[in-house]
Amino acid sequence: MTLEGAPDPRTRTQAAPDGARAGGARRRPGRSREGRFAFWLVLPTLIVLAGVIGYPVVRAVVRSLYDDPVGRTPEFIGLGNYAEAVVGSGAEDFWAALSTTMFFTGTTVVLELVIGMAMALVMNRAFRGRSIVRAVVLVPWAIPTAVCAVLWRWTFDANGIVNHLIGQQVLWTGSEWPAKWAIVFADTWKTAPFIALLVLAGLQTISQEIYEAARVDGAGPVRRFVSITLPLVRPAIVVAVLFRMLDVLRIYDLPQIFTHGANDTRTLSMLVVEESIGNLKAGMGSALSTLTFLIVFLVALVYIRVLGARVLNGRDGGAA
Structure with missing residues (x-):
């Protein structure tokens, strides 16, 4: 039994959610205005990207659906160029180039990760002349790839310094x-400092108090590296490896200057240029470039889904 005129408790319990909903409704216009403002800020960048990246990609996909005639207008052949590249007369060149590209990607990324991690660990330590060492280490990365390829081609010449050593x-x-x-070797020498730079940025975010606590608990250098350094720097490693994979999957200039694709060193990008410019087959070249884009996209997608998103979202099961 309640007194007449007393507020009903059920009314009070329902008022708060209604008020909260009203407050939420009042906040929504502000958030929508911020969203519209952010959209207009990003719109110029989206337009530039659509013109610089989107149009050439769409144009290449459309051109890949036409043949490569001599003296007549190209005719629509659908997926004919793709079939010829994958299972037809060009299949041997395509799969050989894909195998070479994957070999370069796997070996260089692994070597660069190991060497870059070691370089980052050294540069992260406090010692006299550390700034000079950091600057010197980054010199190979600053050298243009074409210049680097010419230098190392001279070094690996039959009468070069490598054979002399x-x-x-x-x-x-x-x-x-x-x-x-x-x-x-040349690609690892040039881009291992890039891995080292990204890993070093991750190392500098780790508090030294964690290492001091581990030392007090009796953890040795190997245990500290495995249990502290590696888990905490893993997001930086994921980003560095992703960037390098995307870069090596599109490698062109280094093998082109080194061997011009001879001796089974032709990559997918070299095959695209050879078909498009060397053989004047714009349709086949567009099909190969589209396949290269799809391969790079799928590799990046699988990498992010399997490892990248899991680590970057903090679900890698690292040290707590």
């Missing part, structure tokens, strides 16, 4: 595996 006469660009490993 090993005391053997190796034709590094004259056969398949020496040429491939020479390219891997």
Whole structure:
């Protein structure tokens, strides 16, 4: 029994949610205005990207659906160029180029990650002349790739310094595996500092108090690296590896200058340029470029879904 005129408790319990909903409704216009303002800020960038990236991609996809005639207008053939590239007369070149590209990607990324991690660990330590060491380490990364390729081609020449140091006469660009490993070595030398730079940025976010607590608990250097350094720097490693994978999957200039694609060193990007410019087959070249884009996109998507998103969202199961 309630007194007459007393507020009903049920009315009070329902008033708060109604008020909250009203407050939420009042806040929505502000959020929508912020969203519209953000959209107008981003719109110029989207327009530029659509013109610089979107139009060429769409144009290449459309051109890949036409043949490559001589002396007549191109005719629509649908997926004919793709079928010819994957299972037809161009299949051998395509799969060989894909295999070479994947070899370069796998070997260079692994080597660069190991060497870059070691370089970052050294540069992260406090010692006299650390700033000079950091500057010197980044010099290879600052050198243009074309210049780097010419320098290392001279170094791996039959009369170059590499053969002089090993005391053997190796034709590094004259056969398949020496040429491939020479390219891997040159690419690793150039871009390992890039990995080191990103990993070093991740290392500098780790508090030294964590290491001090681990030392007090009796953890050795290896245990501290495995249990503290590696889990906490893993997001930086994920980003660095992703960038390098996307870069190596599109590699062109280094093997082009080194071997011109000879001795099974031709990559997908080199095959695209060869078909489009060398053989004057715009349709086939567009199909190959589209396939290259799809391969790069799928590799990045699988990498992010399997490892990247899990780590970057904090679900990697690292040290607590």
